[in-house]
Amino acid sequence: MSVQYVEKVYNSYAWVYDLVFGKVFHNGRVLAPKLLHLFPGARLLEVGVGTGMTLPLLPRNIEITGIDLSQKMLDQAQKRIAKLKYTHVRLLKMDATKLEFPDESFDRVLAAYFISTVPEPVKVVRELMRVTKPGGYLLFLNHFHSETPIKRYVEKIISPVCYRIGFKTDLDLYDLMDKAGLEIETIEPIDFQGHWKAVRCRK
Numbered sequence: 727m728s729v730q731y732v733e734k735v736y737n738s739y740a741w742v743y744d745l746v747f748g749k750v751f752h753n754g755r756v757l758a759p760k761l762l763h764l765f766p767g768a769r770l771l772e773v774g775v776g777t778g779m780t781l782p783l784l785p786r787n788i789e790i791t792g793i794d795l796s797q798k799m800l801d802q803a804q805k806r807i808a809k810l811k812y813t814h815v816r817l818l819k820m821d822a823t824k825l826e827f828p829d830e831s832f833d834r835v836l837a838a839y840f841i842s843t844v845p846e847p848v849k850v851v852r853e854l855m856r857v858t859k860p861g862g863y864l865l866f867l868n869h870f871h872s873e874t875p876i877k878r879y880v881e882k883i884i885s886p887v888c889y890r891i892g893f894k895t896d897l898d899l900y901d902l903m904d905k906a907g908l909e910i911e912t913i914e915p916i917d918f919q920g921h922w923k924a925v926r927c928r929k
């Protein structure tokens with residue numbers, strides 16, 4: 727699946743995204759600020775910001791840059807920040823595979839329900855590491871490949887079909903981080919009986 731295909735899929739979801747994926751992923755989004763250890767003035771990159779559902783849950787005394795591939799998702803996020811009169815958030819259309827930021831630009835990176843939507847996750851994680859300051863946290867909220875053999879088998883079978891509608895079900899967390907060269911610091915279950923996890927890494 728190409729980046730262009732993913733962009734098309736999320737452009738088509740934008741108008742209904744909050745209704746379908748609002749409540750289901752709410753627990754993880756609420757947990758994000760705590761796990762990120764934010765501090766006043768921190769520079770946070772939210773990659774795959776989508777319609778910006780996490781933005782109101784983050785403190786207002788930080789500087790947030792939200793990027794996304796899909797202009798239609800960003801348009802929804804833009805409406806949200808205009809309504810909330812946020813001046814601490816900037817939104818940019820950008821591909822996470824080639825981030826247009828200098829090295830070590832951010833204190834924190836948040837990737838909420840995002841990393842399993844990209845065609846080249848290892849490349850994206852390396853890019854996220856590049857733009858994170860040394861010692862900075864990277865937080866991934868996501869579903870990863872299960873450890874149970876039967877679940878793994880089912881996830882592998884259904885993954886190509888699920889990817890046609892926007893996400894993979896067989897992304898292996900340990901393989902991903904190993905290939906990207908990023909060490910996992912903590913893993914916490916967030917939603918759906920722990921099938922979705924909050925994975926915090928430190929550069």
Ligand SMILES: C[S@@+](CC[C@H](N)C(=O)[O-])C[C@H]1O[C@@H](n2cnc3c(N)ncnc32)[C@H](O)[C@@H]1O
Binds near residue numbers: 777778
């Ligand atoms: C499942 S949505 C998650 C949105 C939001 N983070 C949330 O919590 O609801 C995944 C988002 O990642 C974006 N995305 C996928 N691939 C991307 C890429 N290569 N670069 C930037 N954004 C991308 C999609 O356009 C979509 O808005």
